[in-house]
Amino acid sequence: MIPNRQSIVKGAASPQIGVAELGVRGSWRMAQTLVAVYPRALKWLVQWRRPTPAEVRELFEALGATYIKLGQFIASSPSIFPAAYVEEFQRCLDQTPSLPFGKIRQIIEQDLGQPLSAVFSHIEPKALASASIAQVHAARLITGEDVVVKVQKPGVQAVLTTDMNAVYLVTRIFELILPNTDKDAVAGLVSEMYQSMIDECDFRKEADNLDAFRQFLSDQRNTAVVAPKPYRQASGARVLTMERLYGTALTDQGMVSSKADPAEGLFNALNTWFASLTQCAFFHADLHSGNLLLLEDGRVGFIDFGMVGRIKPESWQAMFSLFMGVSEQNYSMIAEAMVVVGITRDEVDVAALSADIERLFVGMNDLEPSAVLGNGAGDGINQLLTDLGAIARDYGIRFPRAFTMLLKQFLYFDRYMELLAPGADIFRDDRVELFLR
Structure with a gap:
């Protein structure tokens, strides 16, 4: 397991994932990963060559949310990764088909612990945007405010945890067997990426960022800039409701x-x-x-x-x-x-x-x-x-x-x-x- 990260899964400040969910989803995720990787890896072995940056990017997109985020991390870190990979991963696609609204309703009600009608007077069934981790819907609170609702897709954190533990294990093995590799150089980077993605999966952290930035604007008496107000009564670990600008x-x-x-x-x-x-x-x-x-x-x-x-x-x-x-x-x-x-x-x-x-x-x-x-x-x-x-x-x-x-x-x-x-x-x-x- 990625070291010193247990609290990310089990701590009060993070989304809760049950052991059963991790076990079932983790096993299924490993099977999905093998199905995506095996034919490509076999092809590269038969041809006895390294995959091109484009082939790696396509594999990452096929593997889904975690690897798309890894690709975006690579694309935004030109001081760390080779130029060919940084350039290729600029194309890493994070736009995915939206989930049916029935599933979105279920996630919102589960995360907020109350019926949709108790929080929203209206919510648009059609998503404004849909990415690998979440999709966004326009809505109106029962108190009348226009808002946008960011809803995390199901199983994201369980998949992310399974994927990143696998990536961490592989990088540790390579650090041990390859000469002239700085101890913890790559594994430490993986841990940083994992922490970044876990933080992104806990929408309460983003709500905290919004509150902190709004307080900063207030302390500065800055009325020329605004940040959306998070509505805590309509937000949770997997749902973030914000003022619509x-x-x-x-x-x-x-x-x-x-x-x-x-x-x-x-x-x-x-x-x-x-x-x-x-x-x-x-x-x-x-x-x-x-x-x-x-x-x-x-x-x-x-x-x-x-x-x-x-x-x-x-x-x-x-x-x-x-x-x-x-x-x-x-x-x-x-x-x-x-x-x-x-x-x-x-x-x-x-x-x-x-x-x-x-x-x-x-x-x-x-x-x-x-x-x-x-x-x-x-x-x-x-x-x-x-x-x-x-x-x-x-x-x-x-x-x-x-x-x-x-x-x-x-x-x-x-x-x-x-x-x-x-x-x-x-x-x-x-x-x-x-x-x-």
Whole structure:
């Protein structure tokens, strides 16, 4: 079993899974895994070759929720995994057919411990969205508030626990039998991924994140930004009911509301995020444009708090230097900050590293901001991070994952700035309030 994780399954702060459920679902899951893996593995053995990144990605998608999340973890960790795999797993599909509403009703009533009619006056049978772990429905509470209801699909945590224990066991075996492998290097990463996915499966943690961020906004007297209110009476471990925010993606150039100025909204969002880095317990770690809504009244809505990050205080000065280096295109500053933030056993040639970084950013600067942002989920940003991670690995530098998450959000804002406020400088514009020092 993954060490020090028993409380995740049995503790009061996590969804409860019965031993019988783990046993039955675990056995069935192992059979499903063998059926998916065996023909592919046999083909690779017969052809005596390694699977391509595309074949691995297709296998992960066939294996379902856990492996899709693993794929997304790989895609968001360019400082850890090889570029070919990071690039391929950008395509890892997390859109799945929605479950019949009868099953969703059953899950909601079971998790909340009362009939649907006791909580909601109406809930849309057709899902707004459906992914591997959960699907979302529009609804209205009996007290009249418009909400969205995020419902976890059945058996997700049992499958995840079975899958991750298998992955952990395999990685431990490989660490023992392969020479020159750092002890616990891969297994420790698996444990981190497991913890991240388990946290995502307990919707009470996301509700806690929402409450904490809303309290942060209140303490800051920030009325320009809003986060959805979680409704605890209509939420549980597998059901999260949140205030429904009406708006469009911040970078949507089609916004026509006379009260909403995308550029002003961007600065408000940027200032809020900067403030959260030092004055909130965490930072939002998935701020692609779809998670920043420009509301009709001009406020910006931060949504989807399933992925958050934390950074150690002693790293802040280097982080500030790196941000400033990116903004000023000061490649020596970026290189020096990378060496400080990263983990390396080698002596780093900072001048050569600076030159490699310069080539990367000069190529990015030749692209239009919309091209770098890609399809709205930041494909271009992901590619930039992949390339930066590859450069770092060439110099023996390994970044903590929280750093990569943090840098990714900053790069999002840097691109949004070029798109919505051309010519503005994050570190010199009077509209930007820095809270990093």
